[in-house]
Amino acid sequence: MDGETFRHWALQAASWAADYRAGLGERPVRAATRPGEIRAMLPPSPPEAAEAMEAIFADFERVVMPGMTHWQHPRFFAYFPANASPASVIAEFLTAAMGAQCLLWQTSPAATELETVAIDWLRQAVGLPEGWRGVIQDSASSATLAAFLTMRERALGFRGNGEGLCGHSRLRVYASGEVHSSIDKAAWISGIGGENVVRIPTRGPRRAMDAGALEAAIAADLAAGFLPAGVVACVGGTSVGAMDDVAALVGVARRHDLFVHVDAAWAGGAMVCPEFRPLWAGAEVADSIVLNPHKWLGAQFDCSAHFIRDVDQHLRTLSIQPEYLRTHGHDEVTNYSEWSIQTGRRFRALKLWFVLRAHGIEGLREMIRNHVRWSQDLARRFAAEPGFSLACEPVLSLFAFRHDPGDGRGGDAHMLALLQAVNDGGKIYLTPTRVDGHLAIRFQAGAMDTTQADVDSAFDVIRDAARALTGRP
Template structure:
């Protein structure tokens, strides 16, 4: 394709994008596709000669949109959102055009220094202390893996990266059952092992019990294990649970343990000062992660990790062979040394566009609306016949269960969820809470309006009455 042809097609793609967003409310939120539907429409072998872009785009329109669940749909109330916004879209187009590999300062001076400044902007926005520095990862899973590897190496006095973790003391990591599955995966990859991720008992508020944590650490030390770190959560994925970080930090500081706070979703809410009570004590943590791509409107992927002592993570992950040296510069920051991958995208640009376009106050207004509308939905659903709220609103997430008279609650709730999602007007997901099947409802899509939440309540009432 010639650049002149690219110019024409780029304009056509922008027109398609605008039309797509304008028509989202008319589309079913969850894809109606069945397994294999897309695969069967794709040729078994690649073409030997080039094809015309008109034919390629025609096939895109025919195959792809109907085979996608629409995460930017304003009635997407499932999972946590992966939002985007027009400013973020524009920034990503520019990043794609420049097509830089931002692994080093010398390969991307503006990207590196903009990342430094955008992390600083977000630190201020979240009310975190000046001594924290940070880096942008692709997702919270990568940030958590980096933190767990640092916990391991710190506990082993960095012997693991030289001689291997085998034969050293056995590190143990502590977390509550409300933490995300990425914690489990991180201990697998780090070679610590699932058996050494100890899930601490929670209290009636679904927070990790500090007394149980302290007792487990003491017992493990006496048994010969090597306590290495604690993962605390703010806004757990299942029901939004929050650990008491201040109490956890008291224990960690006494025991000399590294603490990583997983606030991947709810961290965005901390731009609203009134929400910061939910992570009191976080300024004492060694590592904090939150995802601007979940609730703030930065296009996926964009996850910020704040670090109290970044040199520990750089010591764990940093590697600078001769061919990656910047000659004549010893003190520059190369963020690839702070992360697992060497290759890095220019993720800071979309934050720059986003924050300047909406301002912090504009972003706060959206989050406050989402929190208020989730509370409204909780109250209205609680009043419907046969419905029970199983976990109250935490930020903008709550869960409920449908137990009509004479029917098993798990079976009825599952049938209701499938009927709602097959209907297509809204999209919800499920979790297990207290051993029961429950339905999650979270408000967070960037363009959601109160009328979309009202529609969701009406759909739930209508379908439960029908079935």
Template structure:
């Protein structure tokens, strides 16, 4: 394929994409397939010669769409969304066409400088005070790992990078039981170790108890361990739990510990001022992460990490051999030094298009609708006999169950086999529950109210 042919096929792809999105409501949200079905339809060996694009296209349309879980389906209420607003999709196409590798300022000046400005726009949008800067990552997992690695090095006087961890003090990291598994992964990959990730008990509101955090830190100090940092939860993945951010930060700061706040999903809602009390005190954090690709509409991947002071993270993750130097430009920002990968795509373009195309008020209206519709769907389920709301709506996330676990599991299976909506399970205090999260970019109230309608129809009530 040459660029003239790419022009033709790109237009055909755009037409296909328009029709695909227009017809999503007619498709089941989750493909009714069994493992291996797609692989068995593909040749076992690669072709020796070129094949006609028409044949490749026909195979794509025959094999791929019907074998996908449709994340852009307006009745996708599982996990958290990976939204792709049309304006963001367009920006991604342009970024793909330029195919820049934005590891350094000199390799992509516009990408670097636009990233700096977009971080500033988003910090203002979510109400963070002036002075926060930051960077874009692929996902919250990478951002949290970056923050935990930085905590590790600060606790070790930046000697771990050179000397390794053998013979170093035993580090301790603190988080609540409601934090995402990415925190566990960061503890493992950073060398801190799973056993040294202290899960602080939560109170009746599922928030980390500040007094118990203080007690855990004091106990570790008395045992000769070295506390290195605290990770707080703002909108937990399972049921949407929020730690008492301000109170927990106060405890951490009293012990001289840095704080990372994981707001991967709920951070998008903070563009609405009325939701900011949920993370009151966040301005005291050292690092804050949220994913615009979840609820704000930026096409995956696009995670924002705000930093009070980037110096410790750059000192931890930065490495500048001679072949990555920019002659005469020693003080410029090279964002590869702020994160783990060297290579970086042009993510900021998606944010620039997205925010300009919809405006903050347009994005706020969507989030407010999702929250209101989730509450309405929750109340409709509550009114059905035999349905228990296990956790009340946290923004647009709630859970429900039937009296018997086997019945709950059977209902969930029936819901997803039916295909009209897609929900997923979680466990809350040991109990299997069905999790509902409203956040797909193009969903409507009618789509959301299909949740209680589907449950009623399948239960025969």
């Protein structure tokens, strides 16, 4: 592809993107294709000869687009948001065009120094004190794995990387059942093992880990010859937004010299609003925090902020410097490949920088406050509607609800039928969860283009679907 052809198709792509975003509200939120349908439209073998961009672009629209779920849709109320603000999209285009590998300072000095500044801007925006430093990881899963490796090495006197885990006492990590599955995966990959993640019971409407039960579990493990390594605190759990009392957990951990990692992947973005910061009180004295700007703050995936209080421990765990990765003559520079699992690194800081400047912290605060207010208003409407009930206390912009037709046909099967009816309608998209052993439907507002009218429309869609299922007006 020569320069002029690239210019033509880059402009075509930009025009398509603008039209796509402008018309999102008219599209069904979720793809309606059947399993294997897209694959059946694709040739089984790659082309031997080059094909024209006209044909490729036409097939993109004909084959790919019908199979896409629209995560930027204003009525996407499933999972958590994966926002990609227009400013972030533009930054990502520039990053893709440059194609830089930003593993070392010397491979792109601007990428490293911009990351240092942008991550510190975010630190200030969410109210973390000076002394915390950060790195942009690809996702919360990688940040959590890095935290697990650090807590492992810290507990083993930084001998695990060299000696392996054989011959050492079994390590233990403590978390509630409300944490994300990435916690289990980090335990697998770090060699700690899933069986050594000790599930601590929760209590209260926020489903917070019981600090007294945590203290007792640590004491029991010490008596049994295990080696406690760390605690994972949950701030905004994926299921129903569970909120641990981070300060209480840090207090227990400090008495036993344990590492504390705070998983605030979704809810951490809300901490740009000072009034929400009591929800993670104590995080400022933990050891590691992850929050995802690619969720609620508008930075396109992937962009996960990993904040670290003791960088020396982190680097002692992850840093490795073969000769080809040394920056000779510049010992003062930061090489972020030493802060990450991956050696190769994309220029993720550019989109975070664009977003923070294009929206301003006050613009992000206004969006999040609106989402929280609109969602909690909707939760109150469901709580007052006959046949509906809340399955848990709303947390920020997340709540879960149930419906019981009152004729003995309620339960999990009915909830699944209601969920399918809502999603098949295409107007909104919701996902299920399980609360106290019973199925419920989650709702969260988080898309940047969502309006109050979009949130209010969800009530009618869900109520009408429930009425159609039960045959009642």
